[in-house]
Amino acid sequence: MSENFDLIRPLSGANFGGLLMLPGASGAQAFIQEAERAPDALVRALADSGGLLLLQGMQAMADEPALLARLSRRFGPEVENYRETLTPLHMVHESVPEIFIVSNTPPANRPPPKRPDPPLTADGKLPVQFPHRRGWHTDQSYRRPPPDISVFLAVIPVPLGQGQTLFADGAAAYAALSPALKAGVDGLEGLHVRPGTGRSRDAVLAGETPRPLGPNERPQRQPVARVHPVTGRRALYLCEFGQMDWLEGPLVGMQPGPNGDGATLLFELMTHLTQPEFVYVHEWTRGDVLVWDNRCLVHAATWFDAAKEARVMWRTTVSGNPGAAYASERKSWIAP
């Protein structure tokens, strides 16, 4: 890494993650210029931090959104242009199409996730562990190759105590599996599918008729234990209720459906992966940027009071180094 950056590890309250700072300088512009002078610095800092980097004080990006795309290019060669993919246009930034808008305000109008039931754990804490906490996923795992990195800017966060983002360390969770479970997941594949297609666990349990899938949105197989192309470490790579295919999956070659043995193993793995010892909870401050590595972390969003709060977050996704398992594969989400 460039001598000029400081990396403080781990993030507060977690066993992984890092805060990357540029001492003696402030603001997004100076940070990006330094990163461009040391082209590998950010990729290395991300790998050294177990796949999660926090940058603070980046609020200038809200007025100059092209800076977020520029920062994102430090993490890989392809920054997704959301106008060219399946994304509804009202969720894409007007002038910088690499930015996907996550907001409960118009025009995106995305509601917050549901609150867990009950809202707190028995000892009064924020629930993080599946299945009490739901919504754990890795971004766009319904594509092959899936994106490597997501970059998320807090333009207008909600007050502390709500609207957090949770991250679970798939590499630490894999390393802590019993030898028998490790052997069981090596070589196993999950079947991932785009949310909202009638193939989620809830939809299947409710007996919904799934909608026909286009050739560019078919469920995709992904390794359950994914090898990271930079670190070489294996990590659990899974989603749960909303982003696995509960008709033909969730796990390939195992009994399908919500009551099959594939579901039993997925529950066991997700419950293991999201234990508090593997989880970091991020409380957002305006101008925070979190960079996460979808190849080795899963994440979940939490509830916020949308009747009182307006939340605006911007995300980019970066691709280009998915690993040997995806070598020279064509993009599944672009119709042939």
Ligand SMILES: [Fe+2]
């Ligand atoms: Fe996400």
